[in-house]
Amino acid sequence: MEDRVEQTSQAIRNEARRLFEADEIDVFIGFESGSLPLSSRPAFLTAEEIAQDPSKIDTLVWDSFCTSNLATYLLRYYANEPNRRKKREKPYPRVGIAVKGCDCRSVYTLAKERQVQRDSLRLVGVPCAGMVDVRKIQEQCADEIVACEEVDDSISITLRNGESTKIDREKALRRSCLECRFPKPENTDSIIDTPARKPGDGGRATLEAFEQKSSDEKWQYFSDELTKCIRCNACRQACPTCWCKECFAEHTDLKWIGVGSDLTDAMVFQITRIYHQAGRCVECDACYSACPMGVDLRTYTNRIAQDVHELFDYLPDFNPETSPPLATFSEADSNDFITDPEQAHE
Amino acid sequence: MSDTVGCTIEKKLLPTLLLNESKHSRVFIPKQSDGVTEYAVFGKGDTPDLEAGQSRLSPKSFFFPQTETLYAFDYDTIEPSASEEAAEAPVVLFAVRPCDSASFELLDQVFGPENHGYHDPYYEKKRDNTIVVTLACNKPGSTCFCTSVGGDPAGTRGADVLAFDLEDRLYLEGLTTKGKEFLARNGEVLKEAAETDREVANTLASSARESMPAVEYDRATVKKNLDDQFDNPIWEKITNTCIGCGACTYLCPTCHCFDICDEERHYKGRRIRTWDSCQYAQFTKHASGHNPRPTKTERLRQRFMHKFSYTVESVDEVYCVGCGRCVRYCPVNLDIREVLREFSST
Amino acid sequence: MGNQVGDVATTKPDSTAETTIAADDWQPSIVAFLCNWCSYAGADLAGVSRLQYGPNVRIIRVPCSARVDPQFILKALQNGADGVLVSGCHPGDCHYIHGNLVARRKFAVIKKFLEHIGIESERVQFSWVSASEGSRFAALMNSVIDGVKRVGPSRKLVKEL
């Protein structure tokens, strides 16, 4: 029997091929093997290319290293690029895209916010077995990793010093994947037949442990993490729901934050960025995976998603009809956090 | 000590040497924490981690910090910042890798007066004040490609002292007046090297050299191709995966673009310069709204053109030292080596 | 090499206006964003009714509590405010029908989030005060000032310049 990686990759290739052959799409976005071990990177196949060389389909892969959230790449086909505006008369390209649970929820979030056109998309759902945190693997290795091979549930690693080792995939998964509530995409146009992880608890257990910290301990943790930040904006750029044409951090007319390496500026950047994700963030960890410095953003994206869930009973979903909670309100919303001087003085 | 034969120091005596130096200089050594290598201040009891490999952030920040105050001002006065004016203690940068020290020479050409006669006192003072002890690489990393861009794992560019790791001891050669003085004043812990030490060092260097994968890169060919194919749609294809963050530029030892801005509160303020990146949309945007490089494609092209064409034309240098940081930390594995390959065919 | 460049305002600040306060006598500085229609009028009423409340508050009038972007709060904290209060009309009374209800959702999220990063809950507070509630406004201010005094001067998130 073929192993999971090869089977899933093949199924995606077949589906992409079918979409091209049926002339349903102009572009297919998936993953291809990267130039480094433990990396798969976004791949873009165009109908033109495939017509010329159908074997290009075979470059598509699906393994445990497909950490990018591909929904990020959809924005360009709609309004996000200045050039696009001038060519608005042209119909939107029809895009096929392989989506994990998180990618798929991002697509729906973007569709609700009218940043993508659901009609022009062909979502190819890939039930997700979880993606690995390369840092976790590197920590377990004494030397640089020069090659890797994934077979079913283990990853064989070859080190620079010639040694090789086998790593249990499950132990190397990203926190967001271990805790993921929606590994299986829904409301897609087709779905690959491959097993998904069992849904996780959404990080409840980790958050409860975090809640035990005092204010000062929490501050210390936040400070330690943000001290690593170099303000390269990889988190923002990797995030599918960070789609503002001009980020608040780049406003010069009204300068919200300094552009230097001041710690409080880095903090305000991240607080605001994550706050802007309230009710929109799908906790895909694209920001964390993109960060060259390994700043723990997961704790905070997870936290704000939980808060929104608890306050407004909402999680970004696969339903195009629901309203993002911060775009609406209810008379019945909690007033608990409001300071009431009369009560305070009782 | 003659010029051709250097000296050696037993590794166990290194702390003594560094402690001596730290009496009059600020000494920085490589240290590893959480899997990240950085240059940290040497303190009593510290040992430099010579196995730590390349630092995550390039040591360019010693001369060109991410944020630097040009001058402070208040209602009546303008005062140059301490870093420019005060005679700071000299700095010893210990165990800088050859690619990074080579980058210092490239930065010198930007910030030094050879560049159109303008001094940059901030950069120059720090540079003049620093002794660079370069440690040759016995085990180049898998993403290193210095030999392809004219560097060497035992390269001497930008170094005052070149050191080789000979297991139980270091073999040291003074390259500049500063470097020779450095060795002379530490004579008591150094021994004159035997002819065999140098031979061992040479053997290590050549085996390191041979272990490095060659990226097909021919300076003239790539420059010509880049110039000829400025408008080639290939750039759009290369840019497909790029998310437009600035991680590559912030980690790059030769990238030196900066922004100047003011921070002010209560009639007091400072003018600072901070790293900036050609990858950001705002970088070249005119106040009128016109942007000469409106999309990621032009911005990414600029990065490659600058390094492999523009500087070759203007100062006859390639502004890439082959450190591989951008390869390793690009969130989407956009590999500079592959781009060079793309433009290498004749 | 002091040079004569550096005007940053047309009028020079009066240096005598700055008084030094002994540490034990510390008074917090509080920035209050008040909605034009209710809370600002409430503050006004507290004033004309000669109700006593702490002198520590700098009021910024906004058209509606929904005008307050959490960014304003962060900016105030970065600039050294020891406490921030946002107050608007009671739910149901908004001049713009439901601006304060939209605002309530934003505030609920940002308040929790600031607590998660370790900002004390007393630092950033939200309330509702109507135009007729002068005494409630005075009580609110005293309550906020007391709360901020309990947690002491702000050190977190303050940008050193």
Place this chain on the structure above:
Amino acid sequence: MSEQAVKANPYVPMPVTLESVAIENDAKDLKTFALAFENDEDREQFSYLPGQFAEVSILGVGESPFGIASSPTEKEHLLFTVKRAGSVTQELHRLDTGRRLGVRGPLGNSFPWDRIAGKNIIIVSGGFAFTTLRSSITYMLDETNRDRFGDITVLYGVRSPGELLYKETIAQWKERSDIGINLTVDREPDEPWDGTVGLVPNVLRDLGPSPKGAIVLVCGPPIMIRFTIPVLKELGFGEDDIILSLENRMKCGIGKCGRCNVGPKYVCVDGPVFTLAELQQLPAEY
């Protein structure tokens, strides 16, 4: 500040006082600021030629590069004509006279005065890009310089009469016999207008200046330049004799911050003035 110190630290501005502000156009978004050096030695070391620019600082807000609109022959002050656009220019437009500002410069190259000398000069300009040309014309018309140049012909086009810069200065020039002034507006205006009506490239074609022994300085919005160049070529001007001034976003102004490059050239140090021949070697990223 001494010349020595400026060279040692090119980032530190020299103190200047804002002497006067003149509103230039009907829209009131163009003003000319007259700045006077506070220190005599600064005034002396600030020796410039028309075509150069300088960085104007409002400490606490920032600094921006502007072409110098005054001529070196006007010793009493530096002139900058500034359109209200970004944060620095908005603040500049709000300032009262008497305010202290900072100036760094002079920066960049200038129009190639050695090459221009002895030639007939044709100046083609549109909109508010006229600033360094005001400098150039004033410089050439100065009695110490006038003999060095041949015929001077100016073509200056604006959208409407109210957008014309330096109205008084231009009126003075019109009185003179040693310069030809041709003003044009894009469309038939509602108000009285004694110039021509038509777009700059068309008026230029009608004017038909001879390329023989002539050099042409062109400054204007990109769209005007795009349509003017073919007309100049039609008239027989060589690419070396068409001289343009570029603008790009800048910060340091001294070739270090890496922002204003067009290909391998930096607009701040290699420019802002380029010949058409030079520009055609460069990618069109400006």
